Amino acid sequence: MMESFGEILKIAREKRELDLEKVSHDTSISIEYIRALEMEQTDVFPGEPYLVGFLRNYAEYLNLDAKYLIQLYRSKKIQEAPIPPGLLRDEKTFPWKIVLPLGVALSILVGLGLFFFIRHINNDSGVELLEKTDEVQIFTLTSVPIQKRVYENDIISVMLASGQVELLVEKTKEQLVLGTPNGKQQVQLGEEVKLDIDSVQGPDIVIFVSDIAKNDASRGAEIRMFALSETETREQPLSLDGIPLITEVDKNLSQSIIFDGTRAYPFTVNITFRGSCLFRSQADNKDIIEDYFSAGDLQTITAQNGVRVWMSNANALKIQVIGDGKTHDLDVGRPGQVLVQDIKWVKDIDGRFKLMVLLVD
Structure with missing residues (x-):
């Protein structure tokens, strides 16, 4: 029987006597998603990149083999995929000697057609993508999560209790870099972080990067983000007891x-x-x-x-x-x-x- 990645996560967490609130605080992963990972409720996540990113971060936090757990998830996904109908019924006798040569010829023609069609689409897409980066997009961020592909020089407008704050997308290659009043903020691929963008009272927004190219800034970055409520932004004051003279x-x-x-x-x-x-x-x-x-x-x-x-x-x-x-x-x-x-x-x-x-x- 295949091992359960969710059970491995839960056993490791309980062995270290960690509650969900502690894990959520340390990893910046919501309790809802942590619970979904342990129960293998994959439909809770907005997409596979989110699930894989959270699974990797949670596994590394528990000092587990992240690559192995991701492989378990993917094996489970394949195992649960529906069986093609053709494999469930008996095939009747068919004149293969006649149809097979025709099928091969037809496949070659279809393959050539798809090749030129896809190449045409890719060329068109490349032109459109480069043109899109020339147009500055402005997004308004609220407490409602949004998922967007952003490009360099795009602007994200966030309404906070301290006033409206504008973030500039400075870099979309290798990592996402945002210019904020609180300095440059960096977010890696597959990472969900809370960012303090105004230096007032703790983190203001949560952002997750699900896709970003290593060598091509023109592709932009796919991100999911939302603004924290005023109560969520309040952090406990930093304890000075552990700071030596x-x-x-x-x-x-x-x-x-x-x-x-x-x-x-x-x-x-x-x-x-x-x-x-x-x-x-x-x-x-x-x-x-x-x-x-x-x-x-x-x-x-x-x-x-x-x-x-x-x-x-x-x-x-x-x-x-x-x-x-x-x-x-x-x-x-x-x-x-x-x-x-x-x-x-x-x-x-x-x-x-x-x-x-x-x-x-």
Whole structure:
């Protein structure tokens, strides 16, 4: 009997004693979708790209084999597909010697016709697509989810309690980049994130990227998005209990400052793997997550106060830290270098907060 990807997810979650609210908070996946994944209710999702993207993120969050679970889902989909009617009835004797040559000839003619027809359609579509990027589209975003294909220079208008905010689609190649009053915001393929676009009181919109080309910006990006209600945008104030004073930091440790300001805020660490690497992370002194990654894999970590990362090959990955609309790339290590780093907030003697990178080992 085929394994159930939903049951594997549920057992892993319960084994780690995680409730749905905790998982939803950590992964930015709604409780409805998490429950649907565990119950294998695939019809709940607006499309297969959403389901596969959420399944991958949820599996990686639980430290499961995402590729295997996606394969289980696709095998289940094939297994549940209806059997073609022709396979359910006995075929009567048919004059194949006469019909077969005619069928082959007809297939060749149809194939040639389809080839030229599709090539004609593709050529026309390419012209239309390039022309479409020249026309700036303006979308109005409310609490009602919308699904659109956006192109560079399109504008998304969002009405918030603080007023109307306009987002500019700056990039639609490899990743979606939005220009906001709170700085540039980046969203990867298959990722659902909450974005703070006005720096007022927490996240304002939720956006999911279901399709984006790696090498062709003219294709745009297929996104699903909606605005959060005013109550949903209110975040709990950041706890300062876990933030050490700068005098408590070992002065002998190699250190650098990423961000500096009058307040501490949550930050995200995006890791892009360029080669094979054993990688371990621990955010805010919670559970340690460890896995083996290959070139092309991605890992995202969200932290309140700090995160420790351990890597077996510092040259095999690129680390990017994002917070308060700002982005900072960490230095790449040497090939084969084993590296342990702390990325955490510290409080200076003047009351200011600094997000620092400390070389632990």
